[in-house]
Amino acid sequence: AQTVTQSQPEMSVQEAETVTLSCTYDTSESDYYLFWYKQPPSRQMILVIRQEAYKQQNATENRFSVNFQKAAKSFSLKISDSQLGDAAMYFCAYRRYNDMRFGAGTRLTVKP
């Protein structure tokens, strides 16, 4: 079965600095999609960024970018110029058709 592992339960970053959240996954499939979701204290699940496994180019959305290493099955999220509003729980996720799996999450604290 596919698994998603986030090895950092908590991370902290200074405002305006850069932080990287780690994620590894395990699958025998070659076509799949990877996501990062943000969950602020409101509990809302917000899609941050998406990566297609068949694309070598790393996805970027404004201050958010990923480092996708398909052979290593690694999918890290980099947040540049961190803002107080970035404080949240971040979930890495894998999806292939109906199979959707989430990591345990990383709680990000942003210090002013």
Add this chain to the structure above:
Amino acid sequence: EAQVTQNPRYLITVTGKKLTVTCSQNMNHEYMSWYRQDPGLGLRQIYYSMNVEVTDKGDVPEGYKVSRKEKRNFPLILESPSPNQTSLYFCASSLLGQGAEKLFFGSGTQLSVL
């Protein structure tokens, strides 16, 4: 506005008292699913549905039931809740495809079973 409406937002109940958490989407999505979120475990899939009258088990289906009689609705039923079902529950929907489709989430239901 495109949305997934999930009710109630908070629910406290007692062991064995049947309850239903409702989920409705207004985007004509074929795919709907339920997850539970627990500390240290992330979100785990309970059940999913690919269309009306088509449902299947996820990773943690024990103690739960679902139905998909209409395309827009996908209720989660706990016939006899137990304390280990205390959790945060999310409903989600998307178009059906290979997996790239954006998943729309409801606002969550915090359930406490005493």
